[in-house]
Amino acid sequence: MAGIYLHIPFCKHKCTYCDFTSFPDRLSFAEAYMACLYKEIELRGEQLGSYTFDTVYFGGGTPSVIDPTYIYGAVKQIKRRLRLSKNPEITIEMNPGTVSEKKIAVYKRAGVNRFSVGLQTAIDSQLENLGRIHNVRDYLYCASLLKGENFSADVMLGLKGQSKEDVRKTIEIAAESGAKHISMYALTPEDGTPIYTDYLNGELPDGDEVARLYDYGRTLLKEKGFSRYEVSNFAKKGFESKHNLNYWKRGEYIGFGVSASSFMCGKRFTNTFDLDEYMKCVLSGFLPVIESEDVKEQDAKFEFVMLAMRTVYGVNAEEYRKAFGSDWKEDFRDAYRKTSRYLEEENGATRIKDEYLYVQNQILAEYMN
Numbered sequence: 001m002a003g004i005y006l007h008i009p010f011c012k013h014k015c016t017y018c019d020f021t022s023f024p025d026r027l028s029f030a031e032a033y034m035a036c037l038y039k040e041i042e043l044r045g046e047q048l049g050s051y052t053f054d055t056v057y058f059g060g061g062t063p064s065v066i067d068p069t070y071i072y073g074a075v076k077q078i079k080r081r082l083r084l085s086k087n088p089e090i091t092i093e094m095n096p097g098t099v100s101e102k103k104i105a106v107y108k109r110a111g112v113n114r115f116s117v118g119l120q121t122a123i124d125s126q127l128e129n130l131g132r133i134h135n136v137r138d139y140l141y142c143a144s145l146l147k148g149e150n151f152s153a154d155v156m157l158g159l160k161g162q163s164k165e166d167v168r169k170t171i172e173i174a175a176e177s178g179a180k181h182i183s184m185y186a187l188t189p190e191d192g193t194p195i196y197t198d199y200l201n202g203e204l205p206d207g208d209e210v211a212r213l214y215d216y217g218r219t220l221l222k223e224k225g226f227s228r229y230e231v232s233n234f235a236k237k238g239f240e241s242k243h244n245l246n247y248w249k250r251g252e253y254i255g256f257g258v259s260a261s262s263f264m265c266g267k268r269f270t271n272t273f274d275l276d277e278y279m280k281c282v283l284s285g286f287l288p289v290i291e292s293e294d295v296k297e298q299d300a301k302f303e304f305v306m307l308a309m310r311t312v313y314g315v316n317a318e319e320y321r322k323a324f325g326s327d328w329k330e331d332f333r334d335a336y337r338k339t340s341r342y343l344e345e346e347n348g349a350t351r352i353k354d355e356y357l358y359v360q361n362q363i364l365a366e367y368m369n
């Protein structure tokens, strides 16, 4: 299994917590940028001739802020230059403040069959504090346009003044609006973002409080029929994200666009983060890669275990043996011994017990050593 990621780095406005590669002041470059993205796909085309890709993911930034015909064109270019499997999963991230019936119709014509909507919270004052351009009414309008479609809603925890009641309201709105998948993740206050000041001032909930909100949200999601399949991801049966599952299975993926990263043929590589450099490079016929490294076997083994432990499927001993020719419990003997009380076995796989999945980072730190 292999995936394709396309980065659309434009937004209407920079959110207060955002440290993603997004350029709110460069929207007028969208047409030129997309032409470069098509060109990058062409440049890679030949090298990737032996691959069949099962998933395509438009992430950002805000892919839904640009003219939808550019998304249509990107899918067309992928089909022309690369090989897609018969029924690929094609996802687009959408900001509820940028959607319209016409846009969704064009996405569907392009073959998009999964939508990821950034709700974040159902409390308008919190959305405003995050610098989001949408409010709850915009989300509900977006969800009404997506009625019957396979769509996911993002929910954020750890917001200023956020209570359990706020989390309940958010999850209920997401579930009742028809989402088949919910990603629930904690806000990370990154140094250099405006929200970092709130963090320094002690205005954001601390780690224990966020863990309590998470546990509360997890229980509520379960009651509503969403099963957790990864630490931050919950889905109705059969609606898990194939694209993300490929990452956690350490599958290969190719990234296009500014700042996009890739993992192919045992190498991890990353494109430039500079928009002008990206465009100049591609227009001159060069790949915009700035960093590339071969993954050493020891790192590959750790990645395999770390990624698998994020999911409820855990580390499959047979798959590990197939990949590396050894027994993972032997390769990580000390770490396994120290952490075994947090683990459980099922069908040849070892996973973190449900109640400890949220604190997996502490458990996995043992494996890093």
Ligand code: SF4
Residues within 6 Å of the ligand: 010, 011, 012, 013, 014, 015, 017, 018, 019, 020, 021, 022, 060, 061, 062, 095
């Ligand atoms: S919409 Fe997403 S990418 Fe854009 S500024 Fe907000 S958080 Fe960043």
